Amino acid sequence: MSDEELAAAAYVQRKRAELGDPDALKEAYRLEAELRTRLGSTPSGLGPLEPELRPARPWWRVW
Numbered sequence: 856m857s858d859e860e861l862a863a864a865a866y867v868q869r870k871r872a873e874l875g876d877p878d879a880l881k882e883a884y885r886l887e888a889e890l891r892t893r894l895g896s897t898p899s900g901l902g903p904l905e906p907e908l909r910p911a912r913p914w915w916r917v918w
Contacts, residue, residue, distance in 0.1 A: 861890050 856864070865886035871879035 858890065858893055861886055861893070865890060 865883050868879045868883035868886060872883055
């Protein structure tokens with residue numbers, strides 16, 4: 856299985872897991888672990904999924 860096919864299969868399993876299939880979640884973890892061993896850590900794999908929310912600071916405050 857190529858890297859692209861492996862990533863696509865992991866994506867499909869993740870979507871099935873979102874619908875409530877517990878076996879799909881286990882399979883998605885297994886596929887993603889194999890993908891990480893092949894590709895190593897990627898920048899998108901290390902970053903948070905949600906953007907970090909920072910309190911808004913007024914732009915005119917310099918100090």
